[in-house]
Amino acid sequence: MTRRAVRLMLLIVFIAAIGATAFVFRTGEHDARATEDAARRFDDAAVAALGQVAEMRAAQQAYVAAGQGEEFWIKRTASILNALRARLASLKSEVPPDASASLDEAGGTLQDFEQMDVRARELMRAGQTAAASDLIFSDGLELARKAADAIAQARTAGRVAADVALAGARRRGVFAIGTAAAVAFVTVLLLVPASPAETPAEAAVVTLPTVAQEARALDVPLEDGWTPAKRAAKTPAPPPLPAIDLAAMASLCGDLARLTDTRTLPMLLERTAGLLDASGIILWIADPDGRELNPIVAHGYPPQLVTRLGTIKREAENVTAAAFRTALLQTVKADAVSNGAIAAPLIAASGCAGVMAAEVRNRGEQQDAKLAAAAIVAAQFASLVGPPATRSHTRAEAAGA
Numbered sequence: 001m002t003r004r005a006v007r008l009m010l011l012i013v014f015i016a017a018i019g020a021t022a023f024v025f026r027t028g029e030h031d032a033r034a035t036e037d038a039a040r041r042f043d044d045a046a047v048a049a050l051g052q053v054a055e056m057r058a059a060q061q062a063y064v065a066a067g068q069g070e071e072f073w074i075k076r077t078a079s080i081l082n083a084l085r086a087r088l089a090s091l092k093s094e095v096p097p098d099a100s101a102s103l104d105e106a107g108g109t110l111q112d113f114e115q116m117d118v119r120a121r122e123l124m125r126a127g128q129t130a131a132a133s134d135l136i137f138s139d140g141l142e143l144a145r146k147a148a149d150a151i152a153q154a155r156t157a158g159r160v161a162a163d164v165a166l167a168g169a170r171r172r173g174v175f176a177i178g179t180a181a182a183v184a185f186v187t188v189l190l191l192v193p194a195s196p197a198e199t200p201a202e203a204a205v206v207t208l209p210t211v212a213q214e215a216r217a218l219d220v221p222l223e224d225g226w227t228p229a230k231r232a233a234k235t236p237a238p239p240p241l242p243a244i245d246l247a248a249m250a251s252l253c254g255d256l257a258r259l260t261d262t263r264t265l266p267m268l269l270e271r272t273a274g275l276l277d278a279s280g281i282i283l284w285i286a287d288p289d290g291r292e293l294n295p296i297v298a299h300g301y302p303p304q305l306v307t308r309l310g311t312i313k314r315e316a317e318n319v320t321a322a323a324f325r326t327a328l329l330q331t332v333k334a335d336a337v338s339n340g341a342i343a344a345p346l347i348a349a350s351g352c353a354g355v356m357a358a359e360v361r362n363r364g365e366q367q368d369a370k371l372a373a374a375a376i377v378a379a380q381f382a383s384l385v386g387p388p389a390t391r392s393h394t395r396a397e398a399a400g401a
Contacts, residue, residue: 340365
């Protein structure tokens with residue numbers, strides 16, 4: 001194959017990679033917008049459902065209010081109850097399983113509320129206003145609050161699912177751009193003309209006689225039986241570079257990018273431990289205020305030990321807190337009785353969201369390859385966690401609802 005044909009083939013590969021990247025990125029952006037629109041519609045519908053619960057509760061209380069039309073408010077309560085039941089059925093068709101379970105709970109609570117409402121109407125029509133009032137302001141209040149709480153939980157679960165889907169779409173776009181950049185870099189390297197290398201024979205002709213000539217000129221006797229091979233053998237060979245299984249790392253990063261179920265996190269953490277030769281790993285996640293770190297998942301340690309660890313204050317004097325405060329990778333060197341440690345910060349778009357702390361064997365904390373691998377995997381975990389500000393906003397809105 002001629003040199004021109006090789007260049008043409010590389011150009012075609014580069015153009016195809018750019019086109020595929022553009023397609024993947026555009027598809028990811030379209031999916032992200034669709035997810036955002038669906039999440040917004042679901043959230044608006046959930047807020048409307050919460051308003052209907054409050055309105056239904058107020059209409060029922062009007063049964064026992066002086067000067068109110070009893071039959072009007074009975075019909076009004078039944079109408080709101082039917083509309084709320086239909087809205088919950090509509091919401092259930094658009095949410096993940098976690099939110100669907102909360103909506104089922106809300107629907108069951110509405111059935112209990114309807115039965116209680118029938119009993120309250122019977123007491124009103126029988127002239128037992130005090131008994132009806134007691135039923136409305138005790139059981140009615142409790143059932144309405146329970147239904148509102150279930151809808152609020154479904155709203156929060158829907159938001160979390162939307163955040164996970166958006167993060168996945170963004171990661172696919174970033175992965176596509178990174179792939180295109182790698183292809184462009186390799187293409188440029190292949191197109192750059194290589195400089196002519198010196199042949200081994202030429203090197204021998206130039207170097208070896210020069211050494212002998214300099215020895216004779218300085219009147220320095222050469223060792224008996226000296227040969228280039230023996231002289232070279234006296235120079236210690238450089239130690240082999242520590243190796244990282246790049247195929248295993250690529251597979252792990254790909255699985256993290258496609259993660260949709262957090263129940264698989266322990267398995268992925270186990271694979272991370274194998275990649276880093278770590279005896280134990282803990283993911284520490286910052287609370288919404290960023291004041292302390294909490295251990296959310298661990299590998300290699302007994303559950304009771306992780307429980308006893310508690311939280312780590314931001315100002316604590318240890319390597320994990322230092323990595324969180326500085327957003328820089330920190331290490332602890334191994335000694336005669338303890339393994340080394342690597343604390344890699346989980347860097348999100350708006351700051352440090354937590355720390356991946358690994359206890360590594362065989363002095364891995366002193367190997368650049370292990371440190372780079374820890375930083376890469378920590379970046380993948382950071383995209384799953386999300387910034388503390390986002391989690392705080394979600395919890396605040398859920399509590400307000």
